[in-house]
Amino acid sequence: MSASDLWWLPKNADWSDEVRSLGTTAGWGRFVSLANCRMDFLQTERLDKLARKSFGDHPPSGTTSPAVRLAILGSSMVSHLIPAIRVAFMRRGIWAEIYTNPFGQYLQDLMDAGSALHAFKPNVVLFAFDARHALGRANAARDAAAADRAVEDAADQCAHVWDMARQAFACPIIQQTILPLFPALLGNNEHRLPGSPQAMTQRINQRIRRRADEAGVDILALDARATEDGIASWHNPVLWHRAKIEIAPPMSPLYGDLVARIVAAQRGRSYKCLVLDLDNTLWGGVIGDDGIEGIVLGQGSAEGEAFIAFQNYAQRLSERGIILAVCSKNDEKIALTPFASHPDMVLKRSSFAAFVANWTDKAANLRAIAAEINIGLDALVFADDNPFERNLVRRELPAVAVPELPEDAAFYAQCIADGGYFESVRMTAEDFSRAGQYQANAEREFARQATSDLPAYLKSLEMEMRVTPFDVLGQARITQLINKTNQFNLTTRRYTERDVEAAMADKDTVTFQIRLTDKYGDNGMIAVVIAKPSSRPGELMIDTWLMSCRVLGRQVEQATLNLLVDEARRRGYRAVIGEFRPTEKNGLVRDHYAKLGFEEDGTDDAGGSFWRLPIENYVPTQTHIKIGEI
Amino acid sequence: MTDLEIMDGITEVVREALDDDTITLTPSSVAGDFAGWDSFKHITIVVATEMRFGIKFRTAEIESLKEIGDFVALIRKKKGA
Numbered sequence: 001m002s003a004s005d006l007w008w009l010p011k012n013a014d015w016s017d018e019v020r021s022l023g024t025t026a027g028w029g030r031f032v033s034l035a036n037c038r039m040d041f042l043q044t045e046r047l048d049k050l051a052r053k054s055f056g057d058h059p060p061s062g063t064t065s066p067a068v069r070l071a072i073l074g075s076s077m078v079s080h081l082i083p084a085i086r087v088a089f090m091r092r093g094i095w096a097e098i099y100t101n102p103f104g105q106y107l108q109d110l111m112d113a114g115s116a117l118h119a120f121k122p123n124v125v126l127f128a129f130d131a132r133h134a135l136g137r138a139n140a141a142r143d144a145a146a147a148d149r150a151v152e153d154a155a156d157q158c159a160h161v162w163d164m165a166r167q168a169f170a171c172p173i174i175q176q177t178i179l180p181l182f183p184a185l186l187g188n189n190e191h192r193l194p195g196s197p198q199a200m201t202q203r204i205n206q207r208i209r210r211r212a213d214e215a216g217v218d219i220l221a222l223d224a225r226a227t228e229d230g231i232a233s234w235h236n237p238v239l240w241h242r243a244k245i246e247i248a249p250p251m252s253p254l255y256g257d258l259v260a261r262i263v264a265a266q267r268g269r270s271y272k273c274l275v276l277d278l279d280n281t282l283w284g285g286v287i288g289d290d291g292i293e294g295i296v297l298g299q300g301s302a303e304g305e306a307f308i309a310f311q312n313y314a315q316r317l318s319e320r321g322i323i324l325a326v327c328s329k330n331d332e333k334i335a336l337t338p339f340a341s342h343p344d345m346v347l348k349r350s351s352f353a354a355f356v357a358n359w360t361d362k363a364a365n366l367r368a369i370a371a372e373i374n375i376g377l378d379a380l381v382f383a384d385d386n387p388f389e390r391n392l393v394r395r396e397l398p399a400v401a402v403p404e405l406p407e408d409a410a411f412y413a414q415c416i417a418d419g420g421y422f423e424s425v426r427m428t429a430e431d432f433s434r435a436g437q438y439q440a441n442a443e444r445e446f447a448r449q450a451t452s453d454l455p456a457y458l459k460s461l462e463m464e465m466r467v468t469p470f471d472v473l474g475q476a477r478i479t480q481l482i483n484k485t486n487q488f489n490l491t492t493r494r495y496t497e498r499d500v501e502a503a504m505a506d507k508d509t510v511t512f513q514i515r516l517t518d519k520y521g522d523n524g525m526i527a528v529v530i531a532k533p534s535s536r537p538g539e540l541m542i543d544t545w546l547m548s549c550r551v552l553g554r555q556v557e558q559a560t561l562n563l564l565v566d567e568a569r570r571r572g573y574r575a576v577i578g579e580f581r582p583t584e585k586n587g588l589v590r591d592h593y594a595k596l597g598f599e600e601d602g603t604d605d606a607g608g609s610f611w612r613l614p615i616e617n618y619v620p621t622q623t624h625i626k627i628g629e630i
Numbered sequence: 631m632t633d634l635e636i637m638d639g640i641t642e643v644v645r646e647a648l649d650d651d652t653i654t655l656t657p658s659s660v661a662g663d664f665a666g667w668d669s670f671k672h673i674t675i676v677v678a679t680e681m682r683f684g685i686k687f688r689t690a691e692i693e694s695l696k697e698i699g700d701f702v703a704l705i706r707k708k709k710g711a
Binding site for chain 1: 649651669673688689692
């Protein structure tokens with residue numbers, strides 16, 4: 001997990017091949033999507049080079065925002081950062097032209113109205129001073145007054161060039177803070193040595209921030225990044241001595257992204273809303289299966305604390321004006337229970353401007369959320385632990401940002417913070433009051449229609465299902481699924497491991513344990529079916545049918561039925577009988593058998609219903625799931 | 631790690647850095663043999679080589695890297711093989 005290679009973006013195993021196949025005819029959109037993958041500095045340079053070859057020096061069609069013309073004015077080598085800056089703008093669909101001054105000569109460039117800088121006509125200027133240049137002549141023996149003066153001089157020098165740039169170009173200005181790269185002279189109490197370069201770096205950075213606020217200049221906080229990533233990542237003295245490169249080339253992808261996110265924020269192009277999944281995103285476990293006592297949240301477990309920390313982070317974002325919303329595959333009533341009654345929940349129902357918990361696909365739900373809150377899809381950041389949902393949304397709604405949440409909830413907040421989605425350059429009174437505004441219209445109804453191109457997505461998943469009878473290897477997991485699945489569970493019959501063994505041994509009982517793999521990996525065992533001869537001859541009775549909600553909406557049910565009918569036919573049955581026993585939690589599958597083409601075939605006193613499917617005329621449903629060899 | 635493996639690794643780095651999959655290297659290859667391999671690109675290739683092999687070149691060592699054979703010998707030494 002390293003910020004330098006943009007770890008919040010998804011990995012793309014085929015990246016190099018896709019870049020190689022771009023040629024010179026690929027459209028801008030292909031470049032944008034490749035720029036939205038994790039990449040190191042070599043890959044960044046390569047993508048930039050290809051884009052320059054394809055589009056020359058002019059914004060290609062398909063760029064939505066006016067082109068950025070950035071002048072990066074530096075005191076040492078900065079040209080190695082330029083490809084990554086351009087690619088970072090590409091990531092945001094923005095075309096960027098970048099200029100930099102001849103080595104070290106930024107002042108001459110600024111002062112001379114006939115210079116290449118003036119001819120370039122930047123619409124944003126970035127000052128990037130190396131630490132030695134910014135500090136000037138060092139002298140550790142300086143007294144406090146002399147050190148104060150040196151700090152003020154350094155800040156003055158910045159303010160002076162800001163004025164010059166503003167007069168010449170009347171455009172936004174960014175000032176990079178100084179990298180804290182000087183080694184200590186005293187140690188822990190370095191601040192007591194006024195002339196210490198290390199102590200002065202810190203003071204100059206503080207002073208630059210205040211002056212920048214006064215002058216309306218935005219800060220690129222390299223010092224803060226060095227604290228997060230370590231100065232050894234940002235600065236390699238070997239390269240400084242060799243080529244006056246202060247910022248280590250491997251950090252250029254991150255550096256570029258920092259620049260681009262500030263410029264995007266200056267243009268009002270930041271994300272505004274964090275859309276959160278619930279199960280395994282805001283708490284550990286599945287509320288519909290594990291129940292309010294079973295979910296992992298809060299005191300008592302390290303993982304539970306990690307989810308609390310993430311909720312706290314979302315809460316802080318909300319307080320500073322980021323809109324929160326929920327998009328979860330759940331029964332709404334069940335999804336709401338932790339918000340109403342779990343003592344450790346930080347977020348409340350009223351924290352969210354939109355709360356969508358249903359079984360529709362998430363792309364359709366995100367569209368509905370954007371419409372409900374009345375913001376664009378390009379203002380949404382979607383946080384979900386499930387790679388299936390993330391990839392569905394990336395594919396269906398490329399405008400939505402989808403951070404690649406790590407597996408450990410302890411790093412969810414860092415992932416979203418590092419992604420810089422909510423970069424803002426100023427706070428307004430409205431930002432602070434926004435969270436309150438949305439509490440007022442918290443309770444709203446949603447009209448949703450699924451318009452996504454789901455079949456194409458399912459096809460692309462390359463799903464493969466493996467169905468085997470119960471066996472000793474699967475026994476423990478089968479028993480676990482039987483006893484914890486609450487939502488997609490037609491009869492909610494609980495069995496012990498002994499019962500499972502008995503079913504395994506009984507030749508007349510049909511047992512399925514079902515695994516699903518797709519191109520993103522192995523989902524493990526995701527469904528269990530048990531069927532027995534009915535008391536009526538010629539009928540096979542489905543005693544148990546359950547499935548993990550993680551694979552809902554992927555045609556696993558249809559593929560399972562196809563196989564079950566095959567098996568029933570092989571055994572000489574004429575019909576398959578389904579049974580539904582309602583519980584508090586399985587409303588999701590009330591219409592399961594009706595949807596699969598069964599006819600209702602009576603009810604019983606306990607509220608259960610029975611469903612009949614004749615085998616003779618059964619036509620298998622076409623799915624995008626390949627059935628694996630057993 | 632054999633010299634051949636080291637050479638393969640360097641070749642991959644150079645191909646990526648110069649965006650040219652047709653490049654082949656010999657121990658006597660020097661930067662001047664390849665279009666685009668200027669002093670600036672040289673830094674890129676040195677840093678990428680460090681990352682590729684999980685090593686760090688010393689300041690003085692970088693000065694001595696002229697021919698590809700120098701790279702190979704130095705990497706072999708650093709990998710202790």
